[in-house]
Amino acid sequence: MEIHKKNISAAAVLSGQITVPKVSQEWRKEIQGEWDRIAKPLGSFGKLEKIHTAIGAIQQRRVPDLERMELLVCCGDHGIVEEGVSQSGQEVTAICAENIGKGQSCAGVLAAAAHAKIRAIDVGIHHPGPVPGTEFRRVADGTKNFLKEPAMSRAQFRTALQLGLDLAAECREAGVRVMGVGEMGIGNTTSAAVLAGRMLGLSAETVTGRGAGLDGAGLQRKRKVIAAALKMPDVSSDVEAIWCRFGGLELTAMMGIILGGGLHGIPVVLDGLLSLVSAEAAERLVPGIREYMIPSHISREPAACRLAESLGLEPVLDAGMGAGEGVGAVMMMSLLRDVNRVYREAKRFDGYGMEPYTRYEE
DSSP, X not given: OOOOOSOOOHHHHHTTOOOOOOOOHHHHHHHHHHHHHBSSOTTTTHHHHHHHHHHHHHHTOSSOOOSSEEEEEEEEOOGGGGGSOSSSOTHHHHHXXXXXXXXXXXXXXXXXXXXXXXXXXXXXXXXXXXXXXXXXXXXXXXXXXXXXXXXXXXXXXXXXXXXXXXXXHHHHHHTOOEEEEEEEOTTHHHHHHHHHHHHHTOOHHHHOOOTTOOOHHHHHHHHHHXXXXXTOSSOOSSHHHHHHHHOOHHHHHHHHHHHHHHHTTOOEEOOSHHHHHHHHHHHHHSTXXXXXXXXXXXXXXXXXXXXXXXXTOOOSBOSOOOOOTTHHHHHHHHHHHHHHHHHHHSOBGGGGTOOOOOOOOO
């Protein structure tokens, strides 16, 4: 499988010049064959077995390499918070981003347990100057209120997309074998709900959730904002136009990371709603990139199921989570390490002097 060795430009992606090779079926069969030699019922690790096999096929390794994994948490603010769609103000984004970068948040604790590096990337935090603990890659000080004007300019969209592509290239150069994505941004579930509704043709009732926690009145305000955005005329249906009008800088950077991961042959572990909406856009820009996406959990946000279905992904964890930060992604990294250990060390049928089970078509 030939992958892109050089850095990839956002302009090339948006112009349709970039394609992604299909993941090798031969590698899938070889790794699955090794799973079938393990002394256990065939396919008994379910989705985990399939995901582990997919990672090995992407990496073209009989034993997947999970030694170096990184969680990239993209952080940015949203102008739509002035419409009362969140329980918190924008100042919380910077506070949380700092703690994520210092490894003190939920995702940071879990990343340490998974032996994964965590990085907080300031893509668009509304804050005077750099935020301690974060990598200062800021495109703008947050987005605009999309009910009044486009959330971002085309130049800002392309810069944020390029940032994500560059981050993936940096990971490739550093020898990262698996990437995970997460986000932090007050108000970003509102933006994501509109993006999901626009891309999938869904109603405000279908896509609106409580985000980080809204009371009944707050939920109604949020639903009205999303409904108004979904009814806006004269917004083109292409990804760039939709995202410039309603998107988030951190969501756009995640889109770039997901694209870059696939184009460089690095599996990308997704998180919940926010990463799924970025993944949906990535698949629309480069069809087939979904083969390089690794699902983790299904968010409690209502649009998450629809996005996973659209992408043909089957998340492993279904615990009603909505923590953000890449918590689900890094939990999946821990599970992958456990599964890889079983794959490497569990006794094979021939070690018991037994014949392996026969695999029949399902």
